[in-house]
Amino acid sequence: MNMTARLRKIPFWSSVWFILGLLYFVMPLLATFEFSLGMERDVIGFKAYESAFADPEFLETFGYSVFLATMTIMVSIILIVPTAYWIRLRLPEARRIVEFITLLPFVIPAIILVFGLIRVYSSPLEVPFLDRLLDTKIVLVQPLTNFKFGTNVLIIGGYMVLGLPYMYRSVDTGMRTVDVRTLTEAAQSLGASWSTIIVRVILPNIRTALLSGALLTFAIVVGEVVLASFLGVPAFGPYLFLLGQHRAYEPAALTFTTFLLTWAAMGIIQLITGGQEQVSGAH
């Protein structure tokens, strides 16, 4: 086949749309990359990256974000896997209500979520109605927004909410493909306890689903800025935002790095799930 015949086989309009899409995708990345290389006058180099990575505050905030992401993923798995498992096995009538709840984060944007969290948890938790009866107050917990551990609890809870639709769907899809009932019965007949079943039988069998849910959560949490900045958490998102206010090149370098990280996370998901598309949304 000669060149023109081969070219004729490629549909014209499809190619036009594809190339346009490609340009839209690539241009901002190319521009950011190009900009990030120009820190030193007349020299193209990675000075901005060196400078950005050398900032101790970058390491601290990024490390903190990774910590938050890890905690979010772990607690999410501890919460969601047994729930999804139990629903599949014992409580199918709870499926609708639980699925409904997992979709609620789509209705409640991050800014509303953090607003509500602050409204609820910025006042101390007291024994209800006691002040009306006895005229005294017994404070059970200080306002969560006032101390570090409390804020961590709030933000991890908030991130779990943001990741809930993706995590639950991943886990539920994973459990659909393996027959949890048979696996459970087999394990039970061998005398395994509930915790053994979940940790040693169910978890390994849905590890692909867990990994894709975890990576998606990671991608959401690491660059997240709304919850972190309103709750006053020193995470990477607010750091990048502030850096952008008074620096030019370092933020571009970090932006490009963030993109590569997101790319890595999505690439791995694509690889392990074999192209099962993950539909998600940006906030």
Add this chain to the structure above:
Amino acid sequence: MTQITPSASKMPTPRSNLKNWIGVIPFFLFALLFIFLPSLRLFVGGFTNADGQFTFENVIELFTQKYILDSYLLSIRISAVTALGGGIFGFLLAYSVTVGGLPKPLRSALVTFSGVASNFAGVPLAFAFVATLGRTGFVTAVLKDVFGYNIYDAGFNLYSFLGLSLTYMYFQFPLMVLIMAPALDGLKREWREAAENLGANSMQYWLRIALPVLLPSILGAMILLFGNAFGAYATAYALTGGRLPIITIQIGAQVRGDVLHNPNLGNAMAMGMVFIMAITLAGYSWLQGKSERWLR
């Protein structure tokens, strides 16, 4: 989306007694603490006046205070524009790699890229667009130096409605691709062949068969895109620094400090947003049900 798997109902389900519900208590407790309680607080607050009594005042003020209404309308406009634009462009892209005849590897490349781009939002996205279409941005410079066309002289501004829309499009059309590619796969080859046997040309096939079948999916996806843009905050804030008063920015200002001098009005604003988002999600799931009649 919500369906009870047949295996669950066919299996001899163990007697469902109340004891079984104990297993899901942690999940419901989590939902109560981090979803329901915060929402409920905003909801109740929206209907409470400064003295703690029930009132409709705050809700009425949403419609009578011009700048609040304007913020809602601006958010709705920007979400509608980017949902429509992103929807059309995303559909064409999904078309090009599914039934459009482009080679298979391009499809998985596009899907992966869409997965990345639809998650690439917030501060980094804003920075990337400043580097692209800002006053000294890459594309701005190329257009000026190579084509002699200064878009800023022509009235373009990245920190405007158009600029923000272009930025939102970066995560909007990839989402459309992710939703539409599987839907386009659902078009059966037999339908096309049957239509062609009956003498239909390509145009007639698309207008009379394919598009009507796909329409619920397309509209549903666009509604999802609408909600996606409507709830966005960080991208707009990082890009415009609050100069474009969309509703999320207004709410953000209210959370930072009580700029309205009425905390409960802020609650009502937040509930108004949730209300609009709820409508979009309901519309989406209704259309989702419609599209399942033909596809998959």
